[in-house]
Amino acid sequence: MSRPRVVVVGLGPGDADLVTKRPERLIHSATVVRLRTNQHPAARAFSHVASYDDWYDEAENFDDLYQRIAVDLAELATRSPDHSVVYVVPGSGTVAERTVELLRERGDVDVVCEPAVSVIDVACAALGYDPLHGLRVVDALEGVEPLRGPGPLLILQTYSVEVLAGVAARVPKQTVFTVLHHLGLRDQRIATLRADELTTFEQADHLTSLWLGELRTSGVAMDDLVELVRRLRRDCPWDAEQTHASLTRHLLEEAYEALDALEAYARDDAVGVPDDEVRRHVEEELGDLLVQIVFHAELGDEENAFTMTSISDAVREKLIGRHPHVFGDVTYATADEVAEQWEERKMKEKGRTSVIDGVVWQAPSLSLYQTLLRKQNSFGPPLVQGESGDLEQAISNLRSGTDETSVPIALGDALVALVGIASETGVDLESVLRRRAIELREQIVAREAGS
Numbered sequence: 255m256s257r258p259r260v261v262v263v264g265l266g267p268g269d270a271d272l273v274t275k276r277p278e279r280l281i282h283s284a285t286v287v288r289l290r291t292n293q294h295p296a297a298r299a300f301s302h303v304a305s306y307d308d309w310y311d312e313a314e315n316f317d318d319l320y321q322r323i324a325v326d327l328a329e330l331a332t333r334s335p336d337h338s339v340v341y342v343v344p345g346s347g348t349v350a351e352r353t354v355e356l357l358r359e360r361g362d363v364d365v366v367c368e369p370a371v372s373v374i375d376v377a378c379a380a381l382g383y384d385p386l387h388g389l390r391v392v393d394a395l396e397g398v399e400p401l402r403g404p405g406p407l408l409i410l411q412t413y414s415v416e417v418l419a420g421v422a423a424r425v426p427k428q429t430v431f432t433v434l435h436h437l438g439l440r441d442q443r444i445a446t447l448r449a450d451e452l453t454t455f456e457q458a459d460h461l462t463s464l465w466l467g468e469l470r471t472s473g474v475a476m477d478d479l480v481e482l483v484r485r486l487r488r489d490c491p492w493d494a495e496q497t498h499a500s501l502t503r504h505l506l507e508e509a510y511e512a513l514d515a516l517e518a519y520a521r522d523d524a525v526g527v528p529d530d531e532v533r534r535h536v537e538e539e540l541g542d543l544l545v546q547i548v549f550h551a552e553l554g555d556e557e558n559a560f561t562m563t564s565i566s567d568a569v570r571e572k573l574i575g576r577h578p579h580v581f582g583d584v585t586y587a588t589a590d591e592v593a594e595q596w597e598e599r600k601m602k603e604k605g606r607t608s609v610i611d612g613v614v615w616q617a618p619s620l621s622l623y624q625t626l627l628r629k630q631n632s633f634g635p636p637l638v639q640g641e642s643g644d645l646e647q648a649i650s651n652l653r654s655g656t657d658e659t660s661v662p663i664a665l666g667d668a669l670v671a672l673v674g675i676a677s678e679t680g681v682d683l684e685s686v687l688r689r690r691a692i693e694l695r696e697q698i699v700a701r702e703a704g705s
Contacts, residue, residue: 258331258363259338262347264370265296268438272371284340294344324356328363346372350410376437400424403469413460415453422449432465480562483552505546515539621684627677645671
């Protein structure tokens with residue numbers, strides 16, 4: 255006995271003018287035939303064929319409905335005298351047809367998809383675009399994560415305002431879409447709308463799709479930056495000579511410049527909205543710092559050691575592992591609990607026996623001491639506590655100190671007390687002192703200008 259077979263024929267993306275001759279012949283000659291839905295312009299010519307439209311009204315969701323349809327088609331094919339059923343779908347059975355995917359997954363029926371005009375054909379024809387040039391087809395119902403560029407994207411299943419709102423939430427608000435509505439029909443409409451305007455297109459139905467000509471995302475921008483650095487290595491004499499060692503001081507300089515820009519931004523943000531010049535400065539300095547990272551990644555790629563991709567993947571996987579309260583079933587009530595568990599996981603991951611393993615001892619002494627305080631507060635009672643009395647005592651000792659030994663000790667006690675108090679109150683003394691340095695710089699400049 256031959257295996258049951260489902261022959262899938264498509265009605266095209268519009269009216270009967272787009273239906274090819276073979277589907278008509280197969281439908282009329284079939285022993286058993288089913289329409290997925292008669293809610294399609296071309297289906298009017300086959301009103302005598304049974305459809306699954308009643309099931310749409312009964313189903314709680316599309317997944318259950320499509321599974322039920324696939325089961326029914328397999329059973330019909332099994333019971334059919336010629337072990338075959340013709341299954342009629344809108345558009346093409348090879349494009350965005352979930353029921354066909356489910357039939358293929360079953361394994362107990364053969365699935366044959368007849369060629370048909372698809373929404374891809376009419377969309378590309380309407381816009382004069384050759385799909386060979388990088389077109390990607392996206393199902394609007396699959397996923398809620400941001401859409402990825404570069405484009406163009408043809409987004410299908412955008413049959414309601416609610417679905418349009420979901421698509422709009424996955425891109426920046428100013429992203430420009432082309433709405434393709436009823437292509438090839440008398441009421442065809444092609445409209446251009448920004449993402450924040452998509453929900454105004456209230457006519458959306460099962461013959462509506464979206465075209466996104468270009469979508470510049472961080473992934474695309476990063477690929478372009480990597481390629482630029484690769485070209486600099488190839489064509490610029492200075493860049494060609496650089497090594498990991500020669501670039502280290504540039505990495506440090508760019509990090510400090512980014513820090514300066516961020517602190518200026520934070521100061522402005524504290525008293526109001528930072529102006530455009532401050533924002534652009536932050537963007538510029540962070541970009542300069544990013545170039546240093548990309549440059550080291552390119553050197554690593556040349557050495558077959560690591561790449562920008564491997565670096566990004568490694569840190570992403572590490573962050574997922576360090577956040578079981580976000581990506582797992584662990585629950586933490588406070589930020590302090592998160593920080594404590596973070597230190598424990600780091601020790602386990604890296605096989606460390608002490609919380610101070612991995613501390614950067616070349617860091618500025620003030621930052622180094624604050625780091626050690628945070629480490630010691632992660633496990634057990636504090637070894638050093640910030641008390642105002644400690645500071646007062648240190649100042650008293652400093653005033654009474656006269657010899658070369660007592661003064662440094664008293665100064666050290668005072669610094670330790672200050673750092674301890676700052677740690678207890680959550681103040682970053684490094685930033686505090688940098689702000690004071692900036693204020694002093696401004697005073698010096700003002701005095702010079704007045705002299």
